[in-house]
Amino acid sequence: MGNKQDSPPYNPLDIPEIRDLIAHYLDRKDFLSCIRVSRDWFLYFILPIWKTIDFEKDATTFTKIASGVLNKYGRFISQAVNISDLDHLQALQHSKVNSLKFIKVQLSISCIYQQILSDTIRRSEGSLQLIDIFAEPSDPDTLAEQRKHGKHFFNTADAISSLPKSSGEGCVMRQDICRFCPILKDIRFDQGDPATTSALxxxxxxxxxxxxxxxQVLAASTVLGLIAHQDSLTSIAVTKSIIGGDTETLKDASTMQWLYMIPLLCPHLQILSLEPFICDIDEIENHNWACGDLQELRVRVKGLDDPQDIKACLKQVCLQKRVCQDAVVFKDKATVVARVAQYLLQFKRLRIICLGTQVYNLPSCSA
Known part of the structure; x- marks a missing residue:
């Protein structure tokens, strides 16, 4: 008599290979049909059904879901995005919605919203990895006036910096992040003031x-805040401000000097992007970058803005990497093209490079 596990499945469709094959071609409605095939199919397809709740698409349906349904399936929700209404937050207020890994919120500022959001974060304290919060300050713009309206500032830099230092309200979100998001490793600051960003x-x-x-949030103090995490940072990217142009000039010259220190003091960097600024090759050469495992670099260099020069520079880098040589063959080694190419060759693991035009993929050493 054969083993039980060798017997054919009760349902002829209950074959793992079929599940894996069709999963890539199905949408959520199809998943609902698949979970009825068998218990194994249920366990396989229930995850993608509940994994992401996008309130731009799912708000009408999700806000009407009964508590009993969330009691069964709430634990499968790992992403809640585009939360923009109080009803959206309230729909997540269930004890079983406790395994969120990513939450994206865009709300007006309200003490009610803050409390509910804090509760949501608290329930998923052991799983949250990324929080994206965007909030606009609302009128009235003083704490006393907001108390009359049941509101106070929340999250944005202008809001937090305007609160009295002795006020507990200004610390609530920061305390919640520290306490309930201990494994948060990836953050993004799109707007605000440098003082608040550096303090965070x-x-x-x-x-x-x-x-x-x-x-917009970049200053010497911000860079110092980044350097405080030099032992763990593997990726740093500076993006253009919403109101900025193609390139930007820092008002404080010392900030640019501190930017040159980032690759010098952060040895574990694998990704570095300083695209909004034009760096000086003299300054780059004067700072011996410690990030030897750099894999992706996006930077503009003064004097290297012609697309043909950029191509010539990267062509030499590619040729030298293919034969595993550390020296660039240029007649005039003093040119910015040769100097940049020579500097890039020290990064043996560099695979993605952008010098202000398009993104290039570099070959690996053939040896």
């Missing part, structure tokens, strides 16, 4: 691995 970097987060910030 220095005092709130621990062991950051990835940080993206706009030029």
């Amino acid at each position: 970097l220095a005092k709130t987060f621990e062991g950051l691995e990835s940080c993206t910030l706009s030029t």
Whole structure:
């Protein structure tokens, strides 16, 4: 008599290979049909059904889901995005919605919203990895006036910096992040003021691995806040401000000097993007970058803005990498083209490079 596990499945469709094959071609409605095939199919397809709740698409349906349904399936929700209404937040207020990994919120500022959002974060304290919160300050713009309306500032830099330092309200979100998001490793600052951003970097987060910030929040203090995480940061990207042009100039010259220090003091960097700024090859050469495992670099260099020069530079880098040589063959080694190419060759693992035009993929060493 054969083993039980060798007997054919009760349902002829209950074959793992079929599940894997068709899963890539199905949408959520199809998944609902698939979970009825067998228990194995149920366990396989229930995850993609509940994994992401996008309130731009799912708000009408999700806000009407009965508590009993969430009691069964709430634990499968790992992403809640485009939360923009109080009803959206309230729909997530269930004890079984406790395994969120990513939450994206865009709300007006309200103490009610803040409390409910804090509760949502608290329930998923053991799983949350990424929080994306965008909030606009609302009128009235003083704490006393907002109390009359049951509102106070929340999250945005202008809001937090305007609160009295002795006020507990200004610390609520920072305390919640510290307490309930201990494994948060990836953050993004799109707007705000440098003082608030640098304070959050220095005092709130621990062991950051990835940080993206706009030029709007960039200052010497912000860079120092980043350097505070030099032992853990593997990715730093500076993006253009919404109001900025193709390139931007820092008002404070010392900030640019501190930017040159990032690859010098952050040895574990694998991704570095400083595209909004034009760097000086003299300054780059004067700072011996410590990030030997750099894999992706996006930077503009002064004097290297002609597309043909950029192509010539990267062509030499590609040729030298293919034969595993560290020296660039140029007649005039003093040109910015040769100097940039020579500097790039020290990064043996560099695979993606952008010098202001298009993105190039570099070959690996053939040896």
